[in-house]
Amino acid sequence: MRDNAVISPAPGVTQPLVKMVNIHKSYGGVTALNGVDFVVGNNEIVGLIGDNGAGKSTLIKVLTGVEKQGEGKIYWKGKEIEKHTVENSRNMGIETVFQDRALAEKQNIWRNLFMGREMTYGRTGFIKVEESKKEAINLLKKMIGFTQSGLTPNLGVMGLSGGEKQGIAIARALYFDAELIILDEPTNNLSISETNKVLNFVKWAKEQGKSCIFITHSIYHVYSVAERFVVLDRGNTVGEFLKKDISLDGLVEKLEYVAKHGVLA
Amino acid sequence: MLEKIKLKIIESRLQLSILGVLIIVFVLFAIGNPRTFLSYRIYYAFMSTIPFAAILALSLTPVVILGEMDLSFPSVMGFCAWAFAAVFNQTSNIYTAFVVSLAVGLIAGFINSVLIVRVGIPSLVVTIGMMFLWRGLVMIASGGLGLSLVKTQGTILYKALVGRIGGEVPAQAVWAVAIAVLYGLILNRHRFGAHVLYSGDDAVSAKMMGVNVERVKTIVFMQVGVCAAFAGILVTLEVLYFWPSTGEGYLMKSLASVFIGGTTVFGGTGTIFGTFIGAIIMGSLEAGIVSSGISGFWTQFIFGLVIVLSLTIYAYMSKRLSLGRGLIRSIKSLFGRVEK
Ligand SMILES: Nc1ncnc2c1ncn2[C@@H]1O[C@H](COP(=O)(O)OP(=O)(O)OP(=O)(O)O)[C@@H](O)[C@H]1O
Ligand SMILES: [Mg+2]
Numbered sequence: 001m002r003d004n005a006v007i008s009p010a011p012g013v014t015q016p017l018v019k020m021v022n023i024h025k026s027y028g029g030v031t032a033l034n035g036v037d038f039v040v041g042n043n044e045i046v047g048l049i050g051d052n053g054a055g056k057s058t059l060i061k062v063l064t065g066v067e068k069q070g071e072g073k074i075y076w077k078g079k080e081i082e083k084h085t086v087e088n089s090r091n092m093g094i095e096t097v098f099q100d101r102a103l104a105e106k107q108n109i110w111r112n113l114f115m116g117r118e119m120t121y122g123r124t125g126f127i128k129v130e131e132s133k134k135e136a137i138n139l140l141k142k143m144i145g146f147t148q149s150g151l152t153p154n155l156g157v158m159g160l161s162g163g164e165k166q167g168i169a170i171a172r173a174l175y176f177d178a179e180l181i182i183l184d185e186p187t188n189n190l191s192i193s194e195t196n197k198v199l200n201f202v203k204w205a206k207e208q209g210k211s212c213i214f215i216t217h218s219i220y221h222v223y224s225v226a227e228r229f230v231v232l233d234r235g236n237t238v239g240e241f242l243k244k245d246i247s248l249d250g251l252v253e254k255l256e257y258v259a260k261h262g263v264l265a
Numbered sequence: 266m267l268e269k270i271k272l273k274i275i276e277s278r279l280q281l282s283i284l285g286v287l288i289i290v291f292v293l294f295a296i297g298n299p300r301t302f303l304s305y306r307i308y309y310a311f312m313s314t315i316p317f318a319a320i321l322a323l324s325l326t327p328v329v330i331l332g333e334m335d336l337s338f339p340s341v342m343g344f345c346a347w348a349f350a351a352v353f354n355q356t357s358n359i360y361t362a363f364v365v366s367l368a369v370g371l372i373a374g375f376i377n378s379v380l381i382v383r384v385g386i387p388s389l390v391v392t393i394g395m396m397f398l399w400r401g402l403v404m405i406a407s408g409g410l411g412l413s414l415v416k417t418q419g420t421i422l423y424k425a426l427v428g429r430i431g432g433e434v435p436a437q438a439v440w441a442v443a444i445a446v447l448y449g450l451i452l453n454r455h456r457f458g459a460h461v462l463y464s465g466d467d468a469v470s471a472k473m474m475g476v477n478v479e480r481v482k483t484i485v486f487m488q489v490g491v492c493a494a495f496a497g498i499l500v501t502l503e504v505l506y507f508w509p510s511t512g513e514g515y516l517m518k519s520l521a522s523v524f525i526g527g528t529t530v531f532g533g534t535g536t537i538f539g540t541f542i543g544a545i546i547m548g549s550l551e552a553g554i555v556s557s558g559i560s561g562f563w564t565q566f567i568f569g570l571v572i573v574l575s576l577t578i579y580a581y582m583s584k585r586l587s588l589g590r591g592l593i594r595s596i597k598s599l600f601g602r603v604e605k
Contacts, residue, residue: 086475102473104466106533116474118456125456
């Protein structure tokens with residue numbers, strides 16, 4: 001077992017929002033996470049970085065309840081999470097923009113927005129269709145900045161552009177007023193202006209007092225918004241840096257070293 | 266306003282085109298034999314026979330939307346019909362027989378779901394096995410003999426299930442319509458229906474968004490069992506006799522109803538309305554062909570023709586429309602950029 005004091009939230013943060021301790025996860029023979037400790041403070045933006053296959057997505061899948069860890073504990077606001085499912089992680093206030101966006105492509109925009117958390121008439125389970133449509137279109141036009149004129153909530157998601165699809169995935173995180181927003185490679189394949197929208201969204205989340213986990217291969221993007229960086233390599237946490245202690249070039253250098261040697265210098 | 270109507274038409278183009286097929290089929294029937302098709306009698310006959318296949322087809326629709334398959338329902342229907350007849354003959358209590366039969370259907374559906382969801386056997390394969398298994402059980406249990414249900418006549422349940430409302434409308438038709446309305450509401454307006462759509466569309470995404478895909482599948486397969494039992498009860502009550510072959514002949518008809526209704530095997534989309542109309546088409550074709558004076562030898566050929574043609578229309582329609590829409594969209598966005 002690792003000493004979990006190694007990973008800590010930024011100074012000034014007293015009680016972390018999320019604490020993951022000694023997380024193990026393997027898929028058949030492949031070990032994706034090998035005893036990872038990870039913490040996110042209140043109103044903290046954490047950059048989670050590392051090579052392809054480092055285990056970043058797996059770590060957040062465990063955190064969000066998509067995958068069950070083989071070993072290890074997860075705490076939310078100091079309390080251990082017992083029965084972890086996506087449903088209860090979303091109810092607690094965790095929203096995730098998954099790497100592959102988690103969209104149902106044949107469904108239309110409003111259904112995608114409310115997937116898994118439909119707006120219903122109380123416990124009857126019947127969906128408020130008209131209201132859902134209205135909310136969806138409002139959200140996309142006002143908050144996400146969808147500009148195309150033909151936009152209707154009944155439009156299928158299949159024909160949308162990559163940026164628009166990402167917009168819907170982000171709109172979900174926005175709508176449900178999450179305390180912790182996780183973005184897994186949200187800027188992949190996006191244009192500069194779309195990328196800036198995503199980065200502004202993270203800054204907005206910070207201003208709103210939310211916390212954020214930002215996963216990306218673009219060190220430049222993550223450096224511009226995160227306060228702390230956690231480096232993952234082959235299923236292990238190999239380092240963590242506060243933004244105030246390291247320059248962009250310094251961070252890039254460290255990452256290159258990790259990629260070569262599997263440990264920090 | 267006009268825009269809105271246009272949009273509605275585009276949205277429900279699938280439903281409209283299946284309705285179009287139905288209208289064409291009936292106009293052809295009416296031309297072929299106006300005396301028969303302009304009188305109530307033939308529709309009365311349709312209302313007494315079509316509901317069995319229609320109920321089965323309705324219950325199969327969510328299965329197909331999930332991208333799954335169930336081939337065991339005709340045999341489950343047979344076994345549940347046997348259970349109904351046997352319990353009634355033992356206890357003389359139609360209510361007990363009714364409840365037992367539905368419970369057997371539920372259990373049969375549950376067994377399917379366990380094998381598919383927990384054990385992980387593809388539904389197409391496992392339900393082939395179950396098709397033989399339940400039919401085999403019918404044969405073993407009944408000894409190949411039928412059972413009379415004449416004594417159920419006169420009970421309230423009999424009247425409620427297959428009686429003639431006002432002496433004119435077969436009660437089973439009302440049941441079929443009620444189930445169609447309920448299923449349509451659930452699919453389009455209820456959280457559960459939404460979860461069926463998500464799960465069939467992209468199970469991985471659905472899971473990541475907190476949809477309990479396994480639970481959804483389990484419930485969907487269980488309701489097929491219950492509906493198969495219900496259809497089995499209706500059919501045996503209608504003829505007042507349990508035949509060991511009960512359920513045979515419904516496999517292809519019910520599945521075809523789902524597909525000509527516009528629900529595709531790709532999963533993620535489907536329409537209850539389409540299935541209902543599809544069942545009417547499938548159920549009226551044979552009578553229509555024969556009474557139009559066409560030789561009965563043509564029946565299968567025309568069945569096939571209608572199925573293949575309607576599927577071709579849907580495939581063509583969905584391609585062209587999405588292509589056209591994509592084009593319009595890209596032109597619009599092009600102009601949008603130029604304006605700025
Ligand atoms: N469902 C799965 N089945 C089997 N192996 C998996 C599965 N998901 C992830 N893995 C393996 O676990 C390891 C970590 O994968 P993960 O997706 O967490 O990496 P990542 O850091 O997100 O990489 P990337 O930057 O490419 O997204 C990889 O070796 C991957 O092949
Ligand atoms: Mg990843």
